[in-house]
Amino acid sequence: MLGLSVAAAGAAVSRPLQGSALRPDPSGKKLKILVAGAHPDDPETGCGGTMLRYALAGHEVVAWYLTRGEAGIPGTSHEEAARIRTAELEQACKILHARPLFGGQIDGDTEVNRARYEEVRKMMEQENPDIIFTHWPVDTHRDHRACSLLIYDAWLTMGRKASLYYFEVDTGGQTQHFQPTDYCDITTVVEKKHEACFAHKSQKIKEETYPEYHAKMEIFRGLQHGCKYAEAYVHHEQSPRAWIPG
Ligand SMILES: [Zn+2]
Incomplete structure (x- = not known):
């Protein structure tokens, strides 16, 4: 009953679908967007619709992955898990029309030190994105916090030029104290986003984390934004505001 009423309310307030999905950046410039996550599935579940x-x-x-999820399949060696999860993220990226890129660190054992800051700064200088999305730093997972700090430091050392936004993952369970400033209406692409997230079969996202977290987050953020499904962000106020679709 609740599901029906939420769906009905969403349908009534959703924005025009096809038009908004294809609306270009008003400046006409082709933008480069870099979405940085700690593990395979973080960019997809946090920002897949926006991507x-x-x-x-x-x-x-x-899509930049700090690790390949080496510790993410119980009973499987790091090498084998990385192989399986890399194949899954490649499939997800294909669905989202994103190019995967890797940070070369190890899941569950990520480091934040001078050498790692340098590595990430070099990657960022090479990619030179217009807009960066990364983990909100108040998060129960150490790797998520490490990813957030490494990207933030690169953004600082590059002169704070790119637009910087933080995304949420498993809010309540992992992301905490997250108060969005910006939203993306993902109603037109939500099924494709699900397809990309569910490509991570080894993580049982479809069976476990999606119903528990992401499905609720999409609907809750949609209610806040006035559409059926949305993803939410915190904009760093010292970075230029970017065009976010819908
Ligand atoms: Zn993660």
Whole structure:
């Protein structure tokens, strides 16, 4: 009953679908968007709909993975888990029209030190994105916090030029104290986002974390934004505001 009423309310207030999905950046510039996550599935579950909306609007989307999820399949060696999870993320990126890129660290054992800051700064200088999305730093997972700090430091040392936004994952369970400033209406692309997230079969996302977290987050953020499904962000106020679809 609740599901029906939420769906009905969402349908009534959703924005025009096809038009907004293809609306280009008003400046006409082709943007480069870098979405940085600690593990395979973090960019997809946090920003998958936004990534696809940028790609459909003609922009370049890069998914950067700090690790390959080496510790993410119980009973499996790091090497084998990395192989399985890399194949899964490649499938997800194909669905989202994103280019995968890797940070070369190890899941559950990520480091934040001078050498690692340097590595990430070099990657960022090479990619030179217009817009960066990364983990909100108040998070129960150490790797998520490490990813957030490494990207933030690169953004600082590059002169705070790129637009910087923070995304949420498993809010309540992992992301904490997250008060969004910006939203992306993902109603038109939500099924494709699900397809990309569910490509991570080894993580049982479809069976476990999606119903428990992400499905609720999409609907809750949609209610806040006035559409059926949304993803939410915190904008760093010292970075330029970017065009976010819907
Ligand atoms: Zn993660």
